[in-house]
Amino acid sequence: MAKARRAGSRRRRKASVGRWIFRLLAMLALFGTVFAAWFWWDMRGWKPDEARYPEQGAVIASGASGTRFQTLKALGGDFVYLELASVGGAPDPGFAARLKAAQASGLKVGVIYPFDPCRRADPQSARFTRMVPRSADLLPPAVALRNPADGCASPVSDAAVESELLTLVNQIEMHAGKSAVLKLSKTFQSRYNAARTFSRDLWLMRDRARPDYAGRPWLLWSVNSQLVSAASPDPIEWVVVQR
Template structure:
């Protein structure tokens, strides 16, 4: 009996390992999603940008700031390196419910130069582990509109909102703010019949040459 259990556990272990190895290398088909790229921050460590581009990353969204105080220390180097590698590039801001919109906009604008070649700026909307504030919907939408107006005035292009499901469920971002949406969902595309979107984070666990460790892999449909 013990031997049978050992065999079963060994098989289950192999299945889990096989699923993990498949998931870490998986990306959606280029036929359906021809434009694919990465989300990058200082958390990813040093990046070999030429290798990353050669592995099929068409673009990179690079974190510039988070909340009202944090400026990503790798932003300037990553911004210049992505451009030198021939990739398209854009800047992102991690929104915080614990910081004023004006302070967050200042942090972003301080870091991100005006660049006509850059992709539209992205504001990432999700619940931070260290922020327990939960303002009402009207207050959040008002702050977001202020932030959006300031960043769009700086960049000269409309922002894209990368919103998590739980944040959208609580604050109604998709229906409350008229901006292009970027949604997150590992392996399974979001239902476009419910919310129209132009970008999808298809995996947050992909391993690819040029980056040490998992990276967010983002795709755009035809």
Template sequence: MAKKPTPARRRVLAALLLVAVVAAGLGWWKARTWLPDREDYPVQGVWLSDDDGAVDWRLLRAAGADFVYLTASEGTGTRDSRFAENLEAARARGMQVGAVHAYDLCAPADAQAANFVTVVPRDKDLLPPAIALDIDSRTCPEAPGEAQMQSELTTFLNQVERHAEKPAILMVSRGLEKRYHLAAMIDRNIWVSQDYLEPGYAGRPWVMWTATDRLRLNAARGPLRWVVVQP
């Protein structure tokens, strides 16, 4: 028969359990409030989409957002009807603004470019357009081969960059980069993503980094994606 823990041992176990609970709570709180150091990354901002809902632009600016990227369009048919409204609201708070297109690997490049330029005005003061690239089995169950993917993406970039009159930024996920090696194949600035630690999966220097997608601020109802610029 197993011996019952002595009172002293029970106190030790209880203390260890308390330490573990406190550490977990601190870790959870830190994940929700962590921001990259301003001394390391002087320029910081946020990437927003429809899913983030209404935003208090005053509080967002006060939290340290120097710029915002707004998801303007996705694939061939999804558009942010509030893009123009949010663009003006962010600018009214002194923030620079850029537009994001969520690229669909299975959709025609021409139609995706048309979707983007329908939403995003030709405005020299906008930041370079950003193209979010990921492998999504929901919208593209059979991702194209490398040659086809690069050909379609090049067509898309040519049309979007002609509209924006500046080169785009490629926002490449780890999974997509592993499969297609875009950072080495297409000469564009790179935007990478990884919580808390600088990622190296692009294989070359990045210009923008989504440093956390868990940040909680009073400016929005849910977690936000916080982005820094390489100094």
């Protein structure tokens, strides 16, 4: 009987410990959900302190419509980069009108071209030179480096990607008359180490937390990829300059 009582007592203790562990895990899960919801809500309108980053601006995606550039300036924007549709992407007949409206607002304006590692450099640079006018008033062009060549229909070697990228950057710089900025994702950097290969100013991306994946200083930082504001019906990407 005594042995049975001790066994029953041990089972009850184990059950009690199990219930406490379950409750603790449930509380942690609830805390994680609440924190994630708060972080999402807070990020909707978050921008860094202008005292620390006096120069701030935005990226307007290719195909976006309804952007109010004067409102963007009133919200503290000093500049705006307009993304150009890539050769393989959907056409963007509204780009010219968007560029004209941005320039008329008094914002400093630049253009981003999204590099496609599956395509040769010549048709990509042709798209840029055809759509973007030569103008000393434009900011240095940016080349967005996002995904590696893993999804290409035909295999593309790392050496080929680097060669075509160098050709594209040189052709865009020749047209613009200015050195390009590399808008470099962590994924692309991990695969090709472009920050080491190309001695250009860097534009890095990470919501809220300062990015450090390039291994050297950066010039531009996308601090919030989904800023909600009165300047656009859709969330926009907010950017700061490091001086």
